[in-house]
Amino acid sequence: MVEAVLQPLPESHVDDKRRIPGNKGIWVGITCVFIEFTVLFAVYFISRAHFPEAFHEGAQRLSLASGTVITLLMITSSYFIACSVNAIRLGRHGSSVRWLVAGLLVALGYPLAKFLEIRWNLAHGIDGDSGIFFTVYYYLTFNHLVHATWGILGILWVLARLLVRGYSADDYSGLEALASYWHATDIIWLIIFPLFYVLA
């Protein structure tokens, strides 16, 4: 009876095959970011439930073009970085560098587009005091921009390491960790976009 209890549990067949994309550290960070944005989205939905008219009218005043451009930039940079990971796995170092540079250039379009959007907002009298919708909008989108900025700095670091052949087909966890973070940031924007720009 005692022997039966002390025997090790059979390991899950599923767990054997599954892996951690990147490394454990980045997933601790991504989980914290998910929790942070869950709280921010809770603020959004509670505010929306209390002030449906303000949210309906507020979305109509935002620049749909800006939201769309940022969405396309996020999706495309995410795709380029995923291609960079795919290339390094296949041992194509040069191709991986080119995809990552492309991802960086497109990612840099996000802060630029956001800067132009804010300028457009201010020119149209939209600031943090314009009502509950815009307070939540600025708080959530600025927060996302901050996280994207960390991601851009991460891309620069990973690119520098990739250029000195710090990653190879056998060891690319740093590149994959950065990619995971950027994809998580992408997912968050894909939620923000319709909530603020589409549901007018």
Added chain:
Amino acid sequence: MNGKPDHFSALTLTWLALVALTLVSLGLSEWFRSVRWLPLLVAAIIWLKGAMVARWFIESHVAHPFIARIIQAFIALSPTALVLTAFFGDTLARWATL
């Protein structure tokens, strides 16, 4: 080549689908602005886009179960909240009143 599969085609198809869904979202905001079930459709698109990024870019289907579950939960959260807010907004507001 090192025997590892090349996912370039799948990644490209995913990117094209994400772009297409974004453009569909724009159409929805124009054509169905005052339709009652618009939040339902928007919620479905949010979930679909998130699931596609998770499946093809992050490869969550081969990730550790904890990672896969945390992504699934996060992707499902906002669409669910959107539908609840759209159809039961008054109840939610009452519950969330201090």
